[in-house]
Amino acid sequence: MQSMLSLSLSSPSSIPRSDPTIVADNVFFAGGSSSIVPRSLRLCGLRREVFGLQSSNASRIVAPSKPRRVNKVSASLSSNGSPSKFDYDLVIIGAGVGGHGAALHAVEKGLKTAVIEGDVVGGTCVNRGCVPSKALLAVEAAGYDRQAVADHANNLASKIRSNLTNSMKALGVDILTGIDIIIATGSVPSVPKGIEVDGKTVITSDHALKLEFVPDWIAIVGSGYIGLEFSDVYTALGSEVTFVEALDQLMPGFDPEIGKLAQRVLINPRKIDFHTGVFASKITPAKDGKPVTIELVDAKTKGLKDTLEVDAALIATGRAPHTKGLGLENINVETQRGFVPVDERMHVIDAKGKLVPHLYCIGDANGKMMLAHAASAQGISVVEQVCGKDHVLNHLSIPAACFTHPEISMVGLTEPQAREKAEKEGFEVSVAKTSFKANTKALAENEGEGLAKLIYRPDNGEILGVHIFGLHAADLIHEASNAIAMGNRIQDIKFAVHAHPTLSEVLDELFKSAKVRRKASLDPPELRFSMILHWLRLTFLVQLVKQLQSKLFSKGIIS
Structure with a gap:
């Protein structure tokens, strides 16, 4: 605008x-x-x-x-x-x-x-x-x-x-x-200092969407959602891709376990290499027959580490x-x-x-x-x-997806985030996983490579995060995001019925595999009712004992 x-x-x-x-x-x-x-x-x-x-x-x-x-x-x-x-x-x-x-x-x-x-x-x-x-x-x-x-x-x-x-x-x-x-x-699009964008050989995602040419070799600065999706596009069209990532690992915004699996499937088998822990401090567009030059500096020492010469560079460092x-x-x-x-x-x-x-x-x-x-x-x-109605949006219930082949999706906290929160607030974290290799529909479509991961509290069944890598992950995540939005616990949804054979059974098996302690199966109202009933029973027994004692005392049986 x-x-x-x-x-x-x-x-x-x-x-x-x-x-x-x-x-x-x-x-x-x-x-x-x-x-x-x-x-x-x-x-x-x-x-x-x-x-x-x-x-x-x-x-x-x-x-x-x-x-x-x-x-x-x-x-x-x-x-x-x-x-x-x-x-x-x-x-x-x-x-x-x-x-x-x-x-x-x-x-x-x-x-x-x-x-x-x-x-x-x-x-x-x-x-x-x-x-x-x-x-x-x-x-x-x-x-x-x-x-x-x-x-x-x-x-x-x-x-x-x-x-x-x-x-x-x-x-x-x-x-x-x-x-x-x-x-x-x-x-x-956000463009860091020192990067000269000409819209032809050094481009942002806005330019890349026009796909005016397919470079033989393209460097992608940033390995988040935008960078990953474009690596899918360019490798499919025959380009070689080099990622430049400032942090120590690729896909830093994803759950680490999902990121490692995604790297094994999406990066390693393809014509993609990468440099991590480095900044692209200066990028100069191709000109007069010279290639695009990229100066890489160490993210920690800030010293010059390498210089790349490529046909094009895509700046995928997020948005401003x-x-x-x-x-x-x-x-x-x-x-x-x-x-x-x-x-x-x-x-x-x-x-x-x-x-x-x-x-x-x-x-x-x-x-x-x-x-x-x-x-x-x-x-x-x-x-x-x-309109006069108070409403607060729970952002932890909003899902995100990366539309690679296969897809990546997530909602809630990553495992490190959940464990950090647990340490501060004093609760336990458990993890459940299920593989797409155990899903009939995925195997039928020759898409058995995938993993679904659930991060939760075993004491009360609260869902802290769900991460999926696999076929139609972007569609599957909504069962988990809606559960978080509605405040459902694992014990509430693990008995839900899923059609067979469907990919939704991946989530079905995931929730069923979670181990929630028995006491957590009682909702707060049920728990209160149980405690009240127990108290009434104890009160009744105490009254019976007192009445018995009184009768025995009146008959001189006890003194």
């Missing part, structure tokens, strides 16, 4: 509804990922139903007409004064995944909603992220032909963008005002928040490395640690979890609050 926006807050006032002027009760910054989409579309968290502005002769959803207590919030390209009437309950600035999820939820809640986008509709996910990258990963379907793969990715993004754009033609508005604001301006130009300094909000500080409810926090009234931030812009579906979930959570 490229629009320059400014924010200003004024004192509360009671403001009635109106139709003629272009103003709104709530403004939601969602540039970079939010959008309005047709019913026929569901992709990367984008919701299917059509919503937003409609023609005057069409039906529309309007919030109740009674006045609200509000703080006037201006979001504009230039000063336009303080509005006295509002046309919209919620204005969303940005048409990507985060804003889209919030917008549709707002309409479902009866809020009259408008959406504005300063760049292209669809944000990072549709245009430069999840959608085209997954299309590139379908290289096998395109016959390993570079142009066919590139065209497939471009056509898919163009088609979705066109669908979204057509549904937003009625939103030709560039200045709107409202009460509640959600900043959701997304992110851009796109928050410049929002005018946050006008309301005393200081970003942290570009990220907007928020609390657990996505309320923006100012430099004094106080909540800024009616201002929220979701998605990549706050840095809590830089995933499209996390942005959408945060947006929905904020709309719940705007």
